[in-house]
Ligand SMILES: Nc1ncnc2c1ncn2[C@@H]1O[C@H](COP(=O)(O)OP(=O)(O)O)[C@@H](O)[C@H]1O
């Protein structure tokens with residue numbers, strides 16, 4: 133099945149067990165929201181899906197994560213290739229201030245590419261990625277200037293373009309709108325809806341309206357455990373667990 137399947141996932145930092153026996157499916161061509169109180173393990177879960185968790189000294193993972201038929205923790209799988217296939221977008225747009233807009237989008241290709249991209253190829257990918265995020269018209273006349281001067285929303289779309297440029301299968305978005313004004317946030321939500329036709333999207337958000345608006349499926353995590361998972365209307369309108377209900381209605385978690 134396309135997408136990501138997570139089986140009996142456990143994650144530790146040193147001796148602290150952070151994720152406990154998480155079983156979950158993130159279907160392809162759909163948006164799944166991951167919600168839960170601060171510190172419950174949402175970001176840790178995302179980092180287990182692209183093998184970034186193990187980069188933290190002392191961190192450990194157990195269980196299985198299957199990405200479009202690749203068992204990503206299987207012996208012999210190259211974590212660098214997994215990180216290309218599973219892209220990540222963070223809360224604060226992480227642009228390189230001294231690089232141009234063009235270089236900011238193309239940098240992932242340079243880092244991920246085993247082969248060297250010829251200039252023409254690089255240009256095609258950069259333009260396509262900027263078009264995908266709806267930024268091309270806004271920046272095409274200033275591609276070779278730095279990204280300073282772009283708004284926060286534009287910078288976030290630039291970061292999404294950079295992630296798309298290496299042709300991932302999955303987009304992990306960790307609170308991508310938390311630093312944006314409501315108009316820019318809505319723009320990112322529209323973009324997510326467009327992109328889900330081609331990608332598996334996993335969205336961590338603290339904004340319940342946003343989850344309800346864009347997510348097809350919702351997973352609620354509390355203290356490292358998956359408490360509830362279902363279609364977004366199911367989870368929001370008929371939560372089965374009292375903890376889910378309390379969290380989404382804001383009456384204590
Ligand atoms: N690099 C780290 N080293 C040690 N503990 C960490 C690290 N990152 C996160 N944690 C701990 O893991 C738990 C889950 O964190 P996190 O996944 O960031 O939660 P969330 O994204 O839901 O707010 C928290 O208790 C946090 O303090």
Ligand SMILES: [Mg+2]
Pocket residue numbers: 174175176306
């Ligand atoms: Mg987090």
